[in-house]
Amino acid sequence: MDQLAAMRAFRRVVEFGSFTAAAAELNQSHTIVSRQIRQLEILLSAQLLNRTTRRFALTEAGQAYYERCKQILDQVDDAAQAIASHQARPSGVLRINAPQAFGTMELLSWLPAFILENPELRVDLVCNDRYVDLIEEGFDVALRLAHALDDSTYIAKRLAKSELLLVASPDYLRQHGLPQQPRDLKEHNCLTYSLASKPNDYIFTAADGTLHPVVVRGNLQANTGIALRSAALAGLGIAATASFIVHEDLQRGALVRVLPTFALRPRELYVLYPQNRHMSPKVRAFVAFASEWYRTPRWG
Known part of the structure; x- marks a missing residue:
């Protein structure tokens, strides 16, 4: 027996004063409604209704049970409406994880607009460059830069x-000359990213598809591209860093691109979120906003 359904049937019978009217309201047959009331009485070991051929009346136990049924069913309906309302719009706390450089330099160029568009959201942004387990550490969504994603635990959207x-x-x-070939980098002070698997090993791809590996050296390595950018702006050396970090410096001439006809392997920006049967409105809104924002190339 579905006890909640039987309680609803009992409430309707009492409020409509008729099995037939209650059955019509519930879109059920008279027989099913009668059976639900009998099953309730068996479950409770108490008679709820005194029946005659034409009418019924509540027993004392039935009156007490009806009052409690109303309270319980109203609370159940209120809870369902609250969840439905919550699911209809982004609200609550959205916890976001992002790489240090991306979170501080790029994400904040559009995150305020997202927050203003969703005033019932509170955002908790955590920036770091270590691997984060979204589920274990309680994050709703993450932004990641990677050559490829091997972890299938999450849904990933490029x-x-x-x-x-x-x-x-x-x-x-001007002081040290402009490299013409990747091998020329051996004569330069190269500023490297320490979290790369092989910070001093560069592999360039030429326009004709040929590969040009070179091992570089320098007097500074750092675990964030922001530090490499600052060092390059200060004239310390040649830095390999992400386009989103330096694209404005390149546009205004504060930095110059080196070896522009040779390419290093790019990374892809992904938005990740746990696999859930029902995607929450706050995650759906964030993914949609980010997807629309990056529909237009940003770092050309």
Whole structure:
């Protein structure tokens, strides 16, 4: 027996004063409604209704049970309406994880607009460059830059391509010369990203598809592209860093691209979120906003 359904049937019978009217309201047969009331009485070991051939009346136990049924069913309906309302619009806390450089330099160029568009949301942004388990650490969504994603635990949506660019300041290049081939980098101070699997090993692809590996060296390595950008702007050397970090510096001439006809392997920007049967409105809104934002190339 579905006890909740039987309670609803009992309530309707009492409020309509008729089995027939209650059955019509519930879109059920008279027989089913009568059976539900009998099953309730058996379950409760109490008679709820005194029946005659033409009418019924509540027993004392039935009156007490009816009052409690109303309270319980109203609470159940209120809970369902609250969840339905919550599911209809983005609300609550959205916990976002992002890489340090991306979160502080790129994400904040559009996150405020997303928050203003969703005023019932509160965002908790955590930026770091370590691997984060979204489920274990309680994140709703993450932005990741990677050559490829091997973890199938999450749903991943590709947003954009992030080129890895070699850059240097005009002053540095005036003093030390402009490299013409990847092998020329051996004569330069190269600023490297320490979290790369092989920070000093670069593999370039030429326009004709040929590969040009080179091992570089320098007097600075850092675990964030922001530090490499700052060092390059100061004229310390040639840095390999993400296009989203330096694209504005390139546009205004503060940095110059080095070896522009050779490409380093780019990384892809993904938005990740746990696999859930029902995607929450806050995650759906964030993924939709990010997808629309990066529909237009941002770091050309």
